[in-house]
Amino acid sequence: MGVKALNSLNQFLDDYPGMSTAPCSDAGICLRGRFRFKASISGNDEIEDFYMLEIFVPDKFPQALPEVKETGGKIPRGGNFHIYSDGSLCLGSPLRLLKKIHSAQNLTGFADKCLVPYLYAVSYKLMHGGDFVFGELAHGDQGIVDDYSIMLGLQERYQIIKAIQLLGVKKRIANKRPCPCGCGKRLGACLFHHKLNEFRKMAPVAWFKTQALN
Numbered sequence: 001m002g003v004k005a006l007n008s009l010n011q012f013l014d015d016y017p018g019m020s021t022a023p024c025s026d027a028g029i030c031l032r033g034r035f036r037f038k039a040s041i042s043g044n045d046e047i048e049d050f051y052m053l054e055i056f057v058p059d060k061f062p063q064a065l066p067e068v069k070e071t072g073g074k075i076p077r078g079g080n081f082h083i084y085s086d087g088s089l090c091l092g093s094p095l096r097l098l099k100k101i102h103s104a105q106n107l108t109g110f111a112d113k114c115l116v117p118y119l120y121a122v123s124y125k126l127m128h129g130g131d132f133v134f135g136e137l138a139h140g141d142q143g144i145v146d147d148y149s150i151m152l153g154l155q156e157r158y159q160i161i162k163a164i165q166l167l168g169v170k171k172r173i174a175n176k177r178p179c180p181c182g183c184g185k186r187l188g189a190c191l192f193h194h195k196l197n198e199f200r201k202m203a204p205v206a207w208f209k210t211q212a213l214n
């Protein structure tokens with residue numbers, strides 16, 4: 001672990017004293033424990049709550065996303081709570097999370113921008129019912145495609161698939177391929193390439209390759 005990563009870890013453990021490091025079989029850091037937060041988001045009531053979590057932070061963070069599992073069974077499975085049956089949290093589409101983490105670059109940033117808003121929405125829903133207070137995206141594949149449609153400004157699924165494929169190819173090569181926006185030009189000749197280049201700054205080509213949609 002580098003000095004920067006270590007500082008980031010210590011900061012996180014200071015901010016969330018219920019969490020501690022745990023043995024980890026994969027290349028990264030495992031954090032486990034009681035994740036307590038107090039937040040007021042988008043002008044909604046302040047909520048103080050906690051969840052038992054297990055967070056796996058890959059070595060490549062922030063160019064790879066952490067995975068979070070809820071281990072306390074407090075979040076209803078099977079309902080519309082954006083949680084998978086194994087307890088993994090659905091914190092948002094991969095590109096959205098990457099973008100949020102890119103503006104923070106440390107574990108506390110991940111907690112503040114990705115994790116706390118999600119848990120806040122869960123607590124709010126548990127208390128008041130109704131929809132998630134923000135992010136009314138569908139769970140699963142359709143939610144990801146809808147979110148990418150907003151982020152990339154592309155309407156059709158096939159265009160979004162193409163755009164993600166192009167991110168998984170070196171810039172020089174991608175720029176020679178047809179642009180997914182429908183302009184009929186090659187990518188490099190269309191302003192759309194600026195949009196893709198913004199994302200290229202956030203993660204390596206290899207990461208985008210793992211995010212291919214079909």
Ligand SMILES: [Zn+2]
Nearest residue numbers: 082090139140
């Ligand atoms: Zn979901």
Ligand SMILES: [Zn+2]
Nearest residue numbers: 179181183190
């Ligand atoms: Zn274009």
